[in-house]
Amino acid sequence: TTFADKQYRSPIICILGHVDTGKTSLLDKIRNTNVQGGEARGITQQIGASFIPVEAIKEQTKSFAEKIKMDFKLPGLLLIDTPGHESFNNLRSRGSGLCDLAILVIDIMHGLEAQTLESINLLRMRKTPFIVALNKVDRIYDWKPCVNTDFKEAYKVQSKSAAQEFDYKVKDTIAALAGQELNAELYWRNKDHRKYVSLVPTSAHTGEGISDLMLVVMQLMQKLMLDKVEFTNQLQCTLLEVKVIEGFGTTIDVVLVNGTLNEGDKIVVSGFNGPIETSIRSLLTPPPLRESRVKSTFINHKSIRAAMGIKIVAPGLEKAVPGTSLHVVGPNDDIEKIRAEAKREVDSVLNDVETSGIGVSVQASTLGSLEAFLNFLKKIKVPVANVAIGPVHKKHVMNTSIMLDKDPKYAILLAFDVKIEESALHAANEMKVQILSDETIYLFEEKLKKHFGAIKE
Ligand code: GTP
Ligand code: NA
Ligand code: MG
Numbered sequence: 001t002t003f004a005d006k007q008y009r010s011p012i013i014c015i016l017g018h019v020d021t022g023k024t025s026l027l028d029k030i031r032n033t034n035v036q037g038g039e040a041r042g043i044t045q046q047i048g049a050s051f052i053p054v055e056a057i058k059e060q061t062k063s064f065a066e067k068i069k070m071d072f073k074l075p076g077l078l079l080i081d082t083p084g085h086e087s088f089n090n091l092r093s094r095g096s097g098l099c100d101l102a103i104l105v106i107d108i109m110h111g112l113e114a115q116t117l118e119s120i121n122l123l124r125m126r127k128t129p130f131i132v133a134l135n136k137v138d139r140i141y142d143w144k145p146c147v148n149t150d151f152k153e154a155y156k157v158q159s160k161s162a163a164q165e166f167d168y169k170v171k172d173t174i175a176a177l178a179g180q181e182l183n184a185e186l187y188w189r190n191k192d193h194r195k196y197v198s199l200v201p202t203s204a205h206t207g208e209g210i211s212d213l214m215l216v217v218m219q220l221m222q223k224l225m226l227d228k229v230e231f232t233n234q235l236q237c238t239l240l241e242v243k244v245i246e247g248f249g250t251t252i253d254v255v256l257v258n259g260t261l262n263e264g265d266k267i268v269v270s271g272f273n274g275p276i277e278t279s280i281r282s283l284l285t286p287p288p289l290r291e292s293r294v295k296s297t298f299i300n301h302k303s304i305r306a307a308m309g310i311k312i313v314a315p316g317l318e319k320a321v322p323g324t325s326l327h328v329v330g331p332n333d334d335i336e337k338i339r340a341e342a343k344r345e346v347d348s349v350l351n352d353v354e355t356s357g358i359g360v361s362v363q364a365s366t367l368g369s370l371e372a373f374l375n376f377l378k379k380i381k382v383p384v385a386n387v388a389i390g391p392v393h394k395k396h397v398m399n400t401s402i403m404l405d406k407d408p409k410y411a412i413l414l415a416f417d418v419k420i421e422e423s424a425l426h427a428a429n430e431m432k433v434q435i436l437s438d439e440t441i442y443l444f445e446e447k448l449k450k451h452f453g454a455i456k457e
Helices: 023-038 054-060 062-067 085-091 114-125 151-156 160-179 210-224 335-350 367-379 394-401 422-431 441-456
Strands: 012-017 049-053 076-081 101-107 130-135 184-186 197-201 236-245 249-258 260-262 266-269 276-279 282-285 299-301 303-305 308-313 326-328 360-364 384-389 412-416 434-438
Touching: 012 023, 012 114, 023 049, 023 076, 023 101, 023 130, 023 210, 049 054, 049 308, 054 062, 054 076, 054 210, 062 210, 076 210, 076 308, 101 114, 101 210, 130 160, 130 210, 151 197, 160 184, 160 197, 197 210, 236 308, 236 326, 266 335, 276 335, 282 303, 303 308, 326 335, 360 367, 360 394, 367 384, 367 412, 367 441, 384 394, 394 412, 394 422, 412 441, 422 434, 434 441
Parallel strands: 012 076, 012 101, 101 130, 130 197, 184 197, 360 384, 360 412, 412 434
Antiparallel strands: 049 076, 236 249, 249 308, 260 303, 266 276, 266 326, 282 299, 282 308
């Protein structure tokens, strides 16, 4: 292939950070700005994944892009919103390199917070390049809103005191990041993106710096990581969620990182009771500018190229395991090899379970988060006897209750970021099985210390 033949896929950009720093609001702003003025732009939204076509980015960043003579080479951005670090784990499951670049959102008024630090550690562990959105600049005292303006323009018109407070906050953030051994600099002062993390000041409310954020991401991808987003036919597809949709049955939400998926493709996905072989009945995405998850709003595709967030309809997906890879079986592929691969992904996590049969029960929302949680329990030396993924049902409580005879301190079910059915709560009450639930590993640590500490005394 010559250079001219090269085709690029949309980079996958993860948005992560501490609770309420404005991750979702930033995404909303990016989408809303395109809705504003009644001009419809093609923005495809998935649950968690939003495709922003390059035309929409060009339109939204127009005046700023012209100023900096931006040359767009990529077809768009696939933005992945994460509700917290656990989900991020899931998205990045198995180190598959799902995201090419991350946007770490920091609330400029709060600086670095618990989940910010966790996110930084995750990014480091996975060697994922990232930039920082220093969000909520509009909350700076006496800040004069400059709706949807690029940041330097907005900064120019601020009062001396507002500008000064902004400068202080930036300085503080840079110092705090230095405390985490990260060099950071405001993006327009950043001369070496390989050594310094760029800070992009933003407001998801008033829109300052939103153009900057999108263009910094585009530029970084184009200047430093273009080879990483070269489109190839090598399929790379990660299962994010399993959902029952009325009229479709059990569906899976996937992120297609590379390659192409077609209606009718024979696929293999990891299942709890072994690999699942099925065929794609429908490939769905919501129509432009629609967020609705109602079935009538989905668009049917014969074929979809990476990168994209897609809902797949196929029979037999009930036991599919989120966080694992989806494989397509081609005419020349060895199906047994693919099945083995699909099985290995699940087994490697489930192998961490105690063979002695004595330990706590653990339930998590995805394989990726289960994996993270099991690692955490290993670290704090809590043995695990049962694991499951998905909501807590009565049967899980019954499994846990077996420990009442064996070793009662382990008759406890740890529900990590999963729903607990009413019947399960009821059964737990009756059988005196304790259910501990929380959405973050961080809070679990406290609860477990309390639980096992109380028993020791
Ligand atoms: P989680 O998904 O729960 O981690 O939160 P998040 O990071 O997605 O934050 P979210 O978008 O839910 O915003 C949290 C709150 O901050 C909401 O009340 C937003 O309206 C507000 N907020 C977000 N961005 C901004 C901003 O730029 N300026 C101001 N003033 N408020 C903001
Ligand atoms: Na929030
Ligand atoms: Mg959010």
